[in-house]
Structure formats: structure tokens, C-alpha cells
Amino acid sequence: MDLDEKLKLVMKPPTEEVVTAEELRQLFETVSRPGHYIGFEISGLLHLGSLVVAGFKLRDLNGAGVRTRVFLADWHSVINEKLGGNWERIRAAADYYREAFHEFCPGTEFVLGSDLYHCNDEYWKDMIRFSKHVSFKRASRTLSIMGRTMKEALDIASYLYPSMQGVDIHHLGADIAHAGMDQRKVHMLAREVYPKIGWKPPIALHHHLLLGLQGPSRAGLEEDEKADMAIGSKMSKSKPWTCIFIHDDLSTIGKKLEKAWCPEGETEFNPVLELVKYIVFHEFKEFRVERPARYGGEVAFATYEELEKAYAAKTVHPMDLKAATARYIDGIVGSLRAKFESRRQRLEELMRE
Structure with missing residues (x-):
């Protein structure tokens, strides 16, 4: 694969931003197998946003020859009081995360936070060195990465x-620090501090935050209205009725989508259209909407842009869009669902907050 093909693969959706694209090009020109990291708090059942969208980008990075690593952040999970801050539950849940990502993203490596920190004096020395360049006010502004505010x-x-x-x-x-757009602030902090302690700043790669099914709402974490809306509206396991889990069957997916916010003709912040844009078209070359002949008959779209234009013109009805989307999503998560089917009840009990 040549350089331009690698860059195209890394930059394709769901990538939303790379800081900077020129640094990414230079990295591929000088390093045969760049290092990568994406970290996850261990906090609940995996869903389309946390596994599938992130996993698509991991697959893209693997295809571009990047050494990808998923960091299972058990210490961060305790700090942020996930799963009640219970170490045993968090570590048991980490095994589930590892297994699911391994199934969806073959070739990706895994590191548990406890393993990275254990008997690692240099890490803790560097944590102090880094922190000496971070004011209390600066740290406070970064707390949105935890879903917290300065208030x-x-x-x-x-x-x-x-x-x-x-x-x-x-x-x-990691040459490349990867996360959803909600983690942007900490990556910018790292890029700011690293040169002060003699480290090369990481390239920041941010993928799209998949919308939850509830419709747009603000989080109160960002001053920029659109950025805050993206965070406040993202798919979240804490709101299971707005979230499609990798364990949901076709019937459950269909019922959730039936209730999804999807006004006729509305394309902005439309969660059902987002599923087609970032998930269906990542895996399929066309999107087919089945409907009776009296309502226009079956129609196929070769690009997301074609679908969006038709939806805006109200030539595709929300219920037809939802039904078609449910079938495609079921096909994508089917193998994952089957893998964990016999353990679903135990996983739900383990993940209960």
C-alpha cells in the first residue's frame, strides 16, 4: 500500500479530525509501523458507538500498517466511579472488552492500566513532570473528558x-493518540505539554461521536454549541433506551429505532441517518429501502449523499428508513451478538451501575 492509500484509509469516515494531517504524512514517510493508542473506561455493555465506530477506525489503522493498541483504563474507571469504583468488577468487565474488540478488530493489541503502572517508577515520575506544567485551571477545563464540569x-x-x-x-x-471528539481537550493538552518535557507531541486522531437515538440535546460541557450538542447527544450506555448494544437482536433494534428521533425531512442531528452514514456505508456499497409499490417501491442509494438528499426532499419516509436501517445494523452486529449470547445475562449483571 502506498503512502496516499494509507492516508486515505486513516482519514476516511468515521475520522472527523487529524491534528495535524501534515504530521501524519511525515509519520508514514519516516516510520514503517507507527504506534497507536485508544483508551476506554470500563463502564458498561458495548454499543455501536463504543465498539463498532471505534472498531471501524481500528480496522482502518490496522490496514494502513499502524500498530494499534486498546488501553483498558481500569484506574481511570475507578477514578470516574464506573461500576461503583469496584476493582474486581472493572477487571472482570475488562476481559469482556478485550474479547469483543479482539473479535471485531483482529490484530489489535491490548494493555490493562494496572499492568502499565505496576512497578513502573518512570511512569509516576513522568506523571509528576507532566503535571508540573498543568495548572489547576487548565486541568479543570479538561474535565469534560470524564463527562464532568468545573461546577x-x-x-x-x-x-x-x-x-x-x-x-x-x-x-x-503511541505516535497517534486516538479517541472520539469528546477526548480532544486532553490530546491538545498533551501536544502542549510534551515539548516542555522533551517529548515529541502525538498526532491526535478523533473519530465521530455517534448520536444516541433520543435526539439532540446539550451537555453543558463545551462553550461551542455544536461541539456541546455532539457530546450531549452521543450514544451512551447510561441511557440504554437510546443506545443500540452489540447484544441487541433484530426485534430490539427495530423497536428502538421505531422510537428514535427522526423527523421527516430533517437531516441535521438525525441519529438514524447517522447510523447509515457512519456504519452501513462503511460496510456496504449501497443502501436499499424496501417498501410497497404503492409507496414508491424498493429504492437503492449508492452513496449517503443520495440518501440524505432524498430524505430532505421527503421522498423517503422515516418508518421506511428506520426499518431498512434495522436490517443492516442487525447484519453487522449479528456475529458479535452470537458470540456473547450465552453470557448476556451475566454480563448485564456485571455491568449494572
Whole structure:
């Protein structure tokens, strides 16, 4: 694969931003197998946003010859009080995350936070060095990466979180720091601090945050309205009725989509259209909508742009869009669902907050 093909693969959707594209080009020109990292708090059942969208980008990176690593952030999960801050539950859940990502993204490596930090004096020295360049105010502004705001009464451990995440990148040997757009602030912090302590800044790669099915709402975490809307509206396991899990069967997917926010003719912040754009068209070359002849008959779209234009013109009805989307999504998650079917009840009990 030549350089331009690698860059095209890394930059394709669901990639939303690379900081910077020129640095990415230089990386591929000088390093045969660049290092990568994406970190996950261990906090619940995996869904289309957390596994499938992120997993698509991991597959793209693997295809471009990048050494991808998923960081299973158990310490960060405890700090952010996921799964009640219970170490045993978090580590058991980490095994599930590892197995699911391994199934969906073959070739990706895994590192548990506890393994990275254990007997690692250099890590903790570097965490102090990094933190010496981060003011309390700067750390506070970065807390949106945890889904927290400066208005909340937080413990001191929460203010360690941004520095730990910043230093994780270096100690995992990552040339590329990868996450959803909601983690942008900590990547920009790392790029700001690294030169001050003699480290090369990582390239920041951010993928799209998949919308939840509930419709647009603000999070109150960002000043920019559109950025805050994207975070506030993202698919979240804490709102299971707005979330499609990898364990949902066709009937469940269909029922959730039936209730999804999808006004006729509305294309902005439309979660059903987003599923087609970022998931269906990532895997398929066309999108077929089946409907009775009296309603126009079956229609196929070769690109997302064609579908969006038709939907805006109200020539595709929301219910027909939802039914077609459900069938495609079921086909994509089917093998994952089957893998965990016998353990679903135990997983749900383990993940209960």
C-alpha cells in the first residue's frame, strides 16, 4: 500500500479530525509501523458507538500498517466511579472488552492500566513532570473528558485523570493518540505539554461521536454549541433506551429505532441517518429501502449523499428508513451478538451501575 492509500484509509469516515494531517504524512514517510493508542473506561455493555465506530477506525489503522493498541483504563474507571469504583468488577468487565474488540478488530493489541503502572517508577515520575506544567485551571477545563464540569464538587483524584491520560500516550509508545471528539481537550493538552518535557507531541486522531437515538440535546460541557450538542447527544450506555448494544437482536433494534428521533425531512442531528452514514456505508456499497409499490417501491442509494438528499426532499419516509436501517445494523452486529449470547445475562449483571 502506498503512502496516499494509507492516508486515505486513516482519514476516511468515521475520522472527523487529524491534528495535524501534515504530521501524519511525515509519520508514514519516516516510520514503517507507527504506534497507536485508544483508551476506554470500563463502564458498561458495548454499543455501536463504543465498539463498532471505534472498531471501524481500528480496522482502518490496522490496514494502513499502524500498530494499534486498546488501553483498558481500569484506574481511570475507578477514578470516574464506573461500576461503583469496584476493582474486581472493572477487571472482570475488562476481559469482556478485550474479547469483543479482539473479535471485531483482529490484530489489535491490548494493555490493562494496572499492568502499565505496576512497578513502573518512570511512569509516576513522568506523571509528576507532566503535571508540573498543568495548572489547576487548565486541568479543570479538561474535565469534560470524564463527562464532568468545573461546577461539580470533585475529589482530588479526578484532577489527576488528565495528567495520567496524557502520560499514558507516551508510555504506550503511541505516535497517534486516538479517541472520539469528546477526548480532544486532553490530546491538545498533551501536544502542549510534551515539548516542555522533551517529548515529541502525538498526532491526535478523533473519530465521530455517534448520536444516541433520543435526539439532540446539550451537555453543558463545551462553550461551542455544536461541539456541546455532539457530546450531549452521543450514544451512551447510561441511557440504554437510546443506545443500540452489540447484544441487541433484530426485534430490539427495530423497536428502538421505531422510537428514535427522526423527523421527516430533517437531516441535521438525525441519529438514524447517522447510523447509515457512519456504519452501513462503511460496510456496504449501497443502501436499499424496501417498501410497497404503492409507496414508491424498493429504492437503492449508492452513496449517503443520495440518501440524505432524498430524505430532505421527503421522498423517503422515516418508518421506511428506520426499518431498512434495522436490517443492516442487525447484519453487522449479528456475529458479535452470537458470540456473547450465552453470557448476556451475566454480563448485564456485571455491568449494572
